Amino acid sequence: MKQISRMIATASIAALACTGFSTAALALDVDAAKDLVEQNNCKQCHALRKDKDGPSFMKTAEKYKGKPNAVDEIVKHLTSGKKVKLADGSEENHKIVKTMPPNDMAQIKNLAEYVLSIQPK
Template sequence: MFKSTLTIVSASLMLAFASVAPAHAAVDADAAQALFKKNDCTKCHSVDKTKKGPSLKKIAAKYKGKADGQEKVIKNITTGPKVKLDDGSEEEHKIIDSKDPAALKNVADWILSQ
């Protein structure tokens, strides 16, 4: 009886620890970069240089430590809001061509990891 109870408790603990996995899976950088390039995001953004739009490092710094950073990046790339450019002009942000929530989260996490 003691042995079966110990086995059940051990299995329960293992299950509990398995469910405490990180909320964000590892970023698939290759897939994120492919989606980024496919949607011509590189026309306005680069990893470390300001082009027509801010660098990815600048975007990542803006949202660093903010719980809603991923959500805000996804909203920006999926809803086409008006964005103010460094030259003071405004234009609608291009909408990324993907409806896959996992792909959108991956590209947002990749941007935020810069």
Template sequence: MKAIRIAITAAAALLLSVGAQAAVDNDAAEALMRQNNCTKCHSKDKEKDGPAFKKIAAKYKGKADSEARLVTHLTTGEKAKFPDGHEEEHKIVKTSPPKDMNQVKNLVQWILAQ
């Protein structure tokens, strides 16, 4: 009986995580990236001045705080390290309306889904 409850709980968790990934609005995430010129330094799968989104997703895969960590990175202007070793403040993602955390979280979920 305990094994059945564990299996049901695991299946429910899996379905919830799949549902959360399916809820990403790709068009909105890509529009926000264009508005903020994210692709100047990042691309989906190729290294530029910043890491590829696929590399970022791989770095945070399976980490419980991945979404919160990336939201903080995109909203606080913390330091970003560049391939040549120098550091700059990361551009803060601007949304319309201002500081719309749902838009930022959607972008983060899009990045993590790569």
């Protein structure tokens, strides 16, 4: 009986340890996200840690830090084409992120997770 209890306890501890790791954090593919940034010319308006016409990825990460819907909010922004205000005060529709194959939500979510991962140096 003690051996079975010990096995159950060990399995429970292992399961709890696994839940400490976010599947999103384990799944982040930085190289794929950087490629998508390049393909969509995101750096024309955004930089990693410095504002340009649009906010830096770091500023966006700070804005959404700790919010449970952060990835969904960024995905919505990247896929909706909503109006954004530029640094000079003008407005334009944000470009919709293009993926190959088209509308690949896994790639877009990976990009959102990448943006959220940018930290100050």
